[in-house]
Amino acid sequence: MALAPPGSQLAPLPSNLPFRLVSKTIGQGAYASIRKACPLDAPKPIIAIKFINKEHAFRQGRLTSKQLQMEITLHQHLGRHQNIIQCLGSGEDTLWHWIAMELADGGDLFDKIEADEGVGEDIAHFYFTQMINAVGYMHSRGIAHRDLKPENILLSGEGDLKLADFGLAALFKKDGKLRLCNTVCGSPPYIAPEIVSGRRSQRQDILDVGYEANICDVWSCGVVLFVLLVGNTPWDEPTMRSEEYKEYVETAGHTTDELWQTLPPEIISLLRGMLKLDPAARFGLDEVRTHPWFTRKNPYLTSAGRLANPVGMATQMLSSLRIDFSRDPTQSSQRGPSQDENAMDIDSAPRRSRANPENINPLSSTQPETPTADMPFDWERPACLPSHDGVSLSQPAAAHHRTHTQSQRVSGTPFLSQLPPGTQDALSQDPSMTQFTPTPSVPLSLTQVARKFKDVVPSYSLARFISPMDISLLVPLLAEALHKLGVPIPAYSDDQIEDWDTAGEASIRVKMADGRRQGLNGHIVIERVYYDGPMSDVRFVKASGDPLEWRRFFKNVVLCVADVVLRPG
Template sequence: MAPAPPGSQQIPYPTNLPFRLISKTIGQGAYASIRKACPLNAPKPIIAIKFISKDHAFKQGRLTPKQLAMEITLHKHLGKHQNIIQCLGSGEDHAWNWIAMELAEGGDLFDKIEADEGVGEHVAHFYFTQLISAVSYMHSKGVAHRDLKPENILLSAQGDLKLADFGLAALFNRGGKVRLCNTVCGSPPYIAPEIISGRRSKRPDIVDIGYEANISDIWSCGVVLFVLLVGNTPWDEPTRRSDEFKEYVDTNGRTTDELWAKLPQDIISLLRGMLKLDPTTRFTLDEIRTHPWFTRANPYLSPSGTSANPVGLATQMLSSLRIDFSADPTPSHPSTSTADDAMDMDNDTLPHRSHAAGIPATQPETPISDTPFDWERPPRLAVYDGISASQPTTANSAAASLAPVSQETLDRLSEDPCLSQFTPSASGLPLSLTQAARHFADIVPSHSLARFLSPLPFRLLLPLLAEALHRLGVPVPAQAEPQHGWEREEEAWIRVKTVDGRKQGLNGHVVVERFAEGVVEVRFVKASGDPLEWRRFFKKVVVLCKGAVLVPG
């Protein structure tokens, strides 16, 4: 842990860009970082630019120029669809490739879904319907995604689903001729079993007998639906090494797992159809679209497939986010991540492989140590404008008793929708917020909800955070004791590199900085990994630090 390094790029971006950059990093992927941009002579439209470092991707990593060219070609080939991020253009110079894309203004969908709880049937059905619409369109264009998972599912400003990241996409149908794919790729909790069960006699990432990528996409959609409903994946990986998957297979889908017990029978019948081991008997898109649960009425879904009630949708989603301070912050899966697991992954360039089973993939991860720490700070909400720095007073709050916070600041904090997740019930959602809202983004912010505020000064808060991370098995540098300069600089960061409950890599930073008079903000900035697992990790740290969390009231 150390003062945050300056946010500067080691290699300057191209100077001949046909747009101007207007943000720091808002996202990170394999070999890439993403920033906002707009036209050279106008403030709008705001778009997203994905920058790929040629040196890191082609020389140090496993990406080839041909693979990148294929990603751009297929993304452009998809054209425009309301549930797919549109590719607007591309270019390069000697050091960088860049791809201009539609900006997902609503941020990450699964950052707004409660871990281990999921969302109600209406919300799950709404997003599943839009996911199937996106996948159906892709398949009609002959393209399979091959990496369907929460990391690649974003939101528009109105809360509609936007499918992203086509780095592993493949053309499976050209001119009516279907071709099989041989590359082993995807994330183990979401990957179809036929991709990883095939014989690999020549290379570990190539199966001898190919698979139909469009049918494998159906399996991944089924797992995503399961996650929407219960806030967890059904298994670590679709092999008999996973006890949960083994029971699913042995019982022919009639598992006794408690996660499945939460689901109504009509949903289970749809999931069983999508999660059939034999690809030839797996539900087709037509069978999914005609299933009774899929065709059910939904108050959030318009006839055109877009959000019919963005404010109601946002209110429902935000109301379902709750942090239970009495919870036991222990791993929610049988497998447990440890500091040794994370250290073993330091040189791992295959983030999608199962840490336990050695499932390979083809899309490596950008090592965080090679990426400048220049993440975009979330915009401060209007409720914080003009917060007074006057003499603080003691507030009527258990957390506030740890340090004096001005009543004016506490009153403003009660209007922040992000902080409603710390109240015991949905009544914590500010009434003034829902009454004034006109758009999805008026209630659910685009930036991550993984943040909390604390009245503790840096010298007390930082050791508490380090201890919480240590208890969760996250390696923290030995010099993680408060050092001279933190309180003066009023900013610190802790690098997080660990393994989540499903044995996948989880990377990012915990950023600590002054927020207002007597208040410090702690933000959990995910660089890579499953967003639902990142929220689960955030919740555990919050519970371990509960005495330092400021709860407006």
């Protein structure tokens, strides 16, 4: 078996898999990708397979096979819990480790939450309760997660929370004996202060004095609760370089920050307990569970800890997503990043220490690229979107003529009402269209037939839009938007533009720092689709980084190209 470039999607996957792959890539990280699979002799159940490229993991994340095996061992040790992604099996060959897991077919929780807005108190309480249940179960098994953040919180098709990604998990209790952890790990906005401020005299990623990993998980849960409620983190990092954190420390939690002012006293009481600087004084999970706000009644929560009204919750969450076209785009609606050059590392390699100044790379970079042999166009297309089956995308002359005709037919800002009736009917049922209406609402046709959460809010990302413009016109507009937002891209030739339009698909790679100087990586994928004629489907596919930061990025790009975004009306 020939070796392919590390991290390349062309690297041949294991040939002796005990299941059948049934999708292209549905998720991707620094050195891993995820696909759907099913049994060899049956169409169900559908599961998720995480493929980890060994060589790339070692070079990019400094992970050895022993460390990768530890992730698998700890994940399997957790067994079954309704709010934790279950590990179903694993294997390896010379190139890959693979992990078979339960499929979270509801997608990312925080992809469905509006940045800088958050969700209502009942929804926040529901998901916080499920997260505490999951973390409490992990701790009862002696395992701490150590990387609790929105990126690792998924949903089932019924809308229940599923905790994922145990690459940084650690055994903090064995045979009843507690052990301290020394590795510096986690994401700066969610990491506990004792990890960041600990003394490191030998190595930047190892503390001289260990920390209680389970108590650090409580801190992270507190930050996640804050994000659920307001759609933003309380600080960039728990150091005195962050003005918000500095005030929180100096006022003993009685900060004047406007985000805190929006929260009711009961929640602030719980947050202050979970976010105590002194680990010894910080709430444990028992204190969290007995807090009055945690024990409040919740109309969404069943006695078994599951979602009682999935369609109702999904409808409320979908109708809360909104892009305000009256606003101007900003480089980041999040608080500005720390100006200290020794701030934590941008999360371009998730397993590396974020507290190592040598890892800092404050520059943003974006590379537009077409699908080539080195970078195949391998992202899974959402099942509900038009298929290319039976349609040739390589008809240059005809495709150019049809696309320009479509573009010319819609003058000014494109609205559904300007399109043929058949196109209007098809696109009015697209859940992602609701975010572009002045007063978002969910079509009755969606909720009337819905039985599950995912029937209203799809598993795929809602960071997408439809445009009547063809690819050759859209790419320069998107490039201009990225430049305006401070994400530079190199010039491309007329031949590249021709290749994009001929292929009917293009991918602009995005690699940048978000508003908190954390890594934000993915692709802007443009594909020609057909609704009574050719149009362009523009999807923002996140590979790694914070989901809310990715949505902020998506919203700002949309505002920059607002005149070509198809809207209801």
